[in-house]
């Protein structure tokens with residue numbers, strides 16, 4: 260079968276819409292018609308050349324759509340079901356898969372680095388040449404063929420446009436608080452970065468009953484956005500030290516780096532209190548290293564950890580998030596930004612690079 264998709268060829272070149280050949284779905288696969296797909300920081304790493312991955316590639320890993328075909332062995336979803344795509348079609352047999360962390364699966368991450376699925380294939384080609392898959396998904400397309408394992412049913416609980424956000428930003432951001440930090444009520448949370456993931460970290464902190472949520476971001480529109488979502492303070496980086504001095508002079512109970520640069524991780528750790536937990540949420544550009552003061556861990560007994568996709572199996576976490584949405588505790592629609600057609604994929608990427616307050620979406 261064929262599909263139209265937005266193709267990324269090289270840094271600095273506009274993305275182009277092409278018609279690709281898709282491999283026939285196998286017995287465990289499903290074909291999903293993408294209704295909405297977000298642009299995530301991970302996609303932008305690739306577009307900006309901060310990650311070296313094979314091209315040409317179909318990016319996009321935050322998608323929602325409708326199942327149009329199921330393989331003979333699939334019983335988890337049916338044709339017509341509305342689904343959110345998880346970007347973790349893991350191997351199913353490694354130690355991380357065994358501990359129910361498909362997103363930490365080492366063979367999966369090797370595959371993502373190679374622009375393929377775990378079996379080394381991509382299932383996509385153009386004029387007979389391999390087209391690579393962004394984050395084992397490739398959702399900036401009209402149709403994708405994916406393992407049924409990653410087509411997670413929403414049971415029509417949310418409009419698909421809103422549901423797209425669940426596929427990466429929400430699972431990652433909310434999971435960072437609930438499942439990685441395991442935040443308990445009454446704490447002070449510090450969130451570095453108020454982009455899509457940061458906005459969900461803020462909501463996660465609110466769900467966890469944080470007493471104060473301090474957010475740092477240089478972009479004013481993003482600061483205004485997080486104040487609407489439950490942040491108690493939203494400040495420019497220049498004002499962080501002063502703000503923390505009066506909100507919580509000992510530091511935050513939980514510090515979240517939703518950006519992923521070494522400086523932002525160090526800042527989150529520095530403003531986390533003794534014995535508190537800092538969580539790395541945003542992904543860093545390839546090759547960067549952290550320069551950390553051992554005293555943060557020895558004298559001050561802090562914990563530094565990371566989270567991959569919210570530190571929970573997406574199939575387990577998604578129903579929890581949907582419950583929060585249904586109860587009005589987790590907002591999706593207010594986080595949406597500009598919506599572009601697939602044909603305007605390059606405009607969508609450019610809009611996203613300008614750090615808007617709302618998540619940019621593509622509707623194929």
Ligand SMILES: [Zn+2]
Pocket residue numbers: 299300301302320321427428
């Ligand atoms: Zn993402």
Ligand SMILES: [Zn+2]
Pocket residue numbers: 349350351352353354355356364365366367
């Ligand atoms: Zn695995």
